[in-house]
Amino acid sequence: xxxxxxxxxxxxxxxxxxxxxxxxxxxxxxxxxxxxxxxxxxxxxxxxxxxxxxxxxxxxxxxxxxxxxxxxxxxxxxxxxxxxxxxxxxxxxxxxxxxxxxxxxxxxxxxxxxxxxxxxxxxxxxxxxxxxxxxxxxxxxxxxxxxxxxxxxxxxxxxxxxxxxxxxxxxxxxxxxxxxxxxxxxxxxxxxxxxxxxxxxxxxxxxxxxxxxxxxxxxxxxxxxxxxxxxxxxxx
Numbered sequence: 481x482x483x484x485x486x487x488x489x490x491x492x493x494x495x496x497x498x499x500x501x502x503x504x505x506x507x508x509x510x511x512x513x514x515x516x517x518x519x520x521x522x523x524x525x526x527x528x529x530x531x532x533x534x535x536x537x538x539x540x541x542x543x544x545x546x547x548x549x550x551x552x553x554x555x556x557x558x559x560x561x562x563x564x565x566x567x568x569x570x571x572x573x574x575x576x577x578x579x580x581x582x583x584x585x586x587x588x589x590x591x592x593x594x595x596x597x598x599x600x601x602x603x604x605x606x607x608x609x610x611x612x613x614x615x616x617x618x619x620x621x622x623x624x625x626x627x628x629x630x631x632x633x634x635x636x637x638x639x640x641x642x643x644x645x646x647x648x649x650x651x652x653x654x655x656x657x658x659x660x661x662x663x664x665x666x667x668x669x670x671x672x673x674x675x676x677x678x679x680x681x682x683x684x685x686x687x688x689x690x691x692x693x694x695x696x697x698x699x700x701x702x703x704x705x706x707x708x709x710x711x712x713x714x715x716x
Contacts, residue, residue, distance in 0.1 A: 499661060540641065
């Protein structure tokens, strides 16, 4: 089934909201998003001051606990195919990478100075991975990293495959999914909801403002708080 088109303008609007607000907006539009579609395990955010990243998923899997089985020639061909895969989509992208090493997940990192610069040059805004990251002082500028751990070595880090469904920190992501991520974690936005989310997010913010205003007011009172909560719930 074709996915509804999400424009560059839509993506920029979505970047104006943090990921928790996007999650709240999705829940407002469809209650099933209260229990699915977002990362479940905590991730380390390398650069919390960066704005949210929104882009289409370029999925891949990797391992670092042991050497890969491809020959040098086969590995070179594989990397050519992987780079073609990442490059062929001109839209904003996010690399979403599952470390398959289980209990040894994060033993070695693919994500440091070199790969962040490569992927930024190919149009990626960042990476979401349950694996590890390194070279934090040499990362490509404005390239965000959300990861399961930080470590010093790449060990036997190598790509296993790409363009398949992955599970990163409990979030199922498929090639081409629209992903929103910041220091809180990541969420997949179904394309059908993308243009409806800003309005839902603004409604949530208006509802919250009514309660926050009374809580922050010098005239705060318990009765005023109760009234504000009822008023907030009634906003449409």
